[in-house]
Amino acid sequence: MKRxxxxxxxxxIIIIFAVxxxxxxxxxxxWQSVLLRHCFSVLFFCALFCLWRIxxxxxxxxxxxxxxxLGILVLGFCAILGIPTxxxxxxxxxxxxxxxxxxxxxxxxxxLEGRNFDE
Numbered sequence: 036m037k038r039x040x041x042x043x044x045x046x047x048i049i050i051i052f053a054v055x056x057x058x059x060x061x062x063x064x065x066w067q068s069v070l071l072r073h074c075f076s077v078l079f080f081c082a083l084f085c086l087w088r089i090x091x092x093x094x095x096x097x098x099x100x101x102x103x104x105l106g107i108l109v110l111g112f113c114a115i116l117g118i119p120t121x122x123x124x125x126x127x128x129x130x131x132x133x134x135x136x137x138x139x140x141x142x143x144x145x146x147l148e149g150r151n152f153d154e
Contacts (some may be wrong), residue, residue, distance in 0.1 A: 048086075052079075080109045099143050106136030138150050 085108065088101035113129030145151075 071115060071119060073110075078108055078111050080113070095147055099140065099147065102143075103136060103140050106140075110136075122140060 085101045085105040092098040110129045113125045117125035
C-alpha cells in the first residue's frame with residue numbers, strides 16, 4: 036500500500052512537471068529571450084536532480100540538504116518568472132518561500148539531531 040501511494044505521488048509529480056514544461060513555459064517564454072529559456076531549463080534540470088537526491092539519498096541529512104536546495108531553486112523560478120511578467124508578487128512569493136524553507140530546515144536539523152524543539 037505504501038509503494039502504491041508513492042507511485043501515485045510520483046505519477047502526479049511527473050504529470051505536473053509535464054504540464055508546466057509543455058504548456059505553461061512555452062506560452063510564457065515564446066516572446067522572451069533565449070537567456071530566460073536557458074535559465075528555466077537549467078533550473079528545471081537542477082530540480083530534477085534534487086528530486087532524485089531526495090528519493091535516493093543515502094542519509095536523512097542528504098535528503099534535508101536536497102530539500103533545502105530545492106527551496107532555493109523554487110526561489111530562482113519565482114525570480115525569473117518575475118522578470119518577463121513584470122509582476123512583483125512573484126518576488127513576494129519567493130521571499131515567503133525562503134523564510135518558510137529556512138524555518139523548516141532548522142526544525143528538521145533539530146529533529147535529526149535528536150533534540151526537542153524547545154531546547
